[in-house]
Amino acid sequence: MLQNISQFFNEILKIIEPYYNISLLTTKFITISLGNLVLGITFIFIVRVLVRYILRKLIYEGVLKKIEDENSQRSIKTVIKIVFEVLVFVFGLNIIGFDLKFFGDIWKARLFSIQGEGVSLGNLFIGLVILFIGFKLAKYFSKKIKMFFEKKFKFDISQGAIVESVSKYVLLIVLVLFVLSIVGIPLTIFTIIGGSLAIGIGFGSKNLMNNFISGVFLMTERQLKVGDIIEVEGNTGTIEHIGARSTIIKTFSNLRMLLPNSKLLENSVINWTLTDKVVRRELTVGVTYGSPVEKVKDLLYQVVDRNEDVVDNPKPVVLFSEFADSALVFKVLIWINLQKAINVRILLSDLRFAIDKIFRENKIVIAFPQIDAHLDTSKPLNIQLTNKDKVSE
Numbered sequence: 001m002l003q004n005i006s007q008f009f010n011e012i013l014k015i016i017e018p019y020y021n022i023s024l025l026t027t028k029f030i031t032i033s034l035g036n037l038v039l040g041i042t043f044i045f046i047v048r049v050l051v052r053y054i055l056r057k058l059i060y061e062g063v064l065k066k067i068e069d070e071n072s073q074r075s076i077k078t079v080i081k082i083v084f085e086v087l088v089f090v091f092g093l094n095i096i097g098f099d100l101k102f103f104g105d106i107w108k109a110r111l112f113s114i115q116g117e118g119v120s121l122g123n124l125f126i127g128l129v130i131l132f133i134g135f136k137l138a139k140y141f142s143k144k145i146k147m148f149f150e151k152k153f154k155f156d157i158s159q160g161a162i163v164e165s166v167s168k169y170v171l172l173i174v175l176v177l178f179v180l181s182i183v184g185i186p187l188t189i190f191t192i193i194g195g196s197l198a199i200g201i202g203f204g205s206k207n208l209m210n211n212f213i214s215g216v217f218l219m220t221e222r223q224l225k226v227g228d229i230i231e232v233e234g235n236t237g238t239i240e241h242i243g244a245r246s247t248i249i250k251t252f253s254n255l256r257m258l259l260p261n262s263k264l265l266e267n268s269v270i271n272w273t274l275t276d277k278v279v280r281r282e283l284t285v286g287v288t289y290g291s292p293v294e295k296v297k298d299l300l301y302q303v304v305d306r307n308e309d310v311v312d313n314p315k316p317v318v319l320f321s322e323f324a325d326s327a328l329v330f331k332v333l334i335w336i337n338l339q340k341a342i343n344v345r346i347l348l349s350d351l352r353f354a355i356d357k358i359f360r361e362n363k364i365v366i367a368f369p370q371i372d373a374h375l376d377t378s379k380p381l382n383i384q385l386t387n388k389d390k391v392s393e
Contacts, residue, residue, distance in 0.1 A: 228274065
C-alpha cells in the first residue's frame with residue numbers, strides 16, 4: 001500500500017518537475033521559478049492564517065486582555081499584527097526567490113548621520129515601533145501607579161491625578177532616551193535641541209511656556225484640583241484633567257471645555273468645593289395676601305425635608321422676606337452637597353415642582369403681578385347702553 005502511494009507521488013513529481021523549474025525572473029538578488037512562486041504564495045497564505053490564529057489565542061485573548069484600556073489594546077494589537085505580517089511576507093518572498101541579503105541591505109541602509117553616528121532604516125523602524133507601543137504602555141502604567149497610590153496611601157482624586165501626570169512624564173522621558181539609544185542618535189543632540197528651544201521660547205513660545213508653568217502651579221498649589229466644581233467664564237463644571245498645557249472641564253451639559261492653564265490663574269475663578277463641598281442655595285416664592293403665613297412656612301419646611309439632596313446640617317431656613325407689591329415673599333435657604341447632587345439646577349427645579357404641588361393640595365395660591373384700577377367718581381360717569389342689533393344695522 002505504502003509502496004503504491006510512493007510510486008503515485010513520484011509519478012506526479014516527474015510530471016510537475018519540468019514546470020517547477022521554469023524560470024520567470026533572474027537578477028542579481030532575485031531568482032524566481034514557477035514552482036518557488038507557487039510555494040511562496042501558498043506559504044504566505046497558510047502561515048498568515050496560522051499566525052493570526054496563534055496571536056488571537058495567545059496574545060489578543062491572553063496578554064492584552066489584562067490591559068483594561070481599549071485604545072491601548074487596539075493600538076498594540078495593530079502594531080503586533082503589522083510586525084508579524086511583515087515577517088511572514090519577508091520569509092514568503094525568500095521562498096519565492098528573493099535573496100535575504102537584499103532585505104538585509106535594505107534593513108541596514110543608512111538614512112542619515114548625526115555627529116558621525118549613522119541611523120539605519122531597520123533601527124529607525126524598531127525605534128518607532130517601541131516608541132508607539134511604549135507611549136500606550138506609559139499611559140496604562142501611569143494609571144496603574146495612580147490606583148496603587150490611591151489604594152495604598154489613601155490619596156484623593158486630585159493627588160492621584162498629580163501622581164499619574166508625573167509618572168507618565170517620567171516614563172515617557174525614559175522611553176525616549178531608550179529609543180534614541182536603539183536608533184543610534186547620540187544624547188548630545190539635546191544640547192543642540194536645547195539651544196534651539198531657547199531661541200524658540202524667546203521668539204514664539206511665550207504662551208506655551210506660560211501655560212506649562214501655570215499647569216505646574218495648579219498641580220502643586222492645589223487650589224484647583226481634579227474633581228473640584230468651578231465656575232469660569234460663565235460656565236460651571238467639574239475639573240476632569242489638569243495637563244501640561246490645558247485643563248479639561250466637564251460642564252453640567254456634559255460638554256468638555258479646554259482652557260489654557262494661564263486663564264485659570266489670570267482670570268477670576270469660583271471654586272465651589274475648595275474647602276467645603278457644601279454650598280448654600282436660595283429659593284424665592286411669593287403667595288397672595290391673606291394666605292396663612294405660618295402654614296406656608298410649615299409646608300416649605302416639609303418640601304425641603306423630604307428631598308434627600310438637601311443636607312440636614314446646616315438646617316434649612318425659611319424666611320418671611322418682605323411684603324411686596326403683589327405677594328408675601330418667602331425665601332428658603334438650603335445647603336447642598338455638590339458632590340452628591342447631580343445638578344443644582346435640576347435639584348432646584350424639583351423643589352419648585354414640589355412646592356407648587358403641595359401649595360395646590362393645601363389651596364395656597366402662588367402670587368402673580370396684579371394692578372388695582374381706581375375710578376375717579378368725583379364726576380358722574382357717562383354710561384351708555386346700546387342695542388347690538390341696531391348698531392350692526
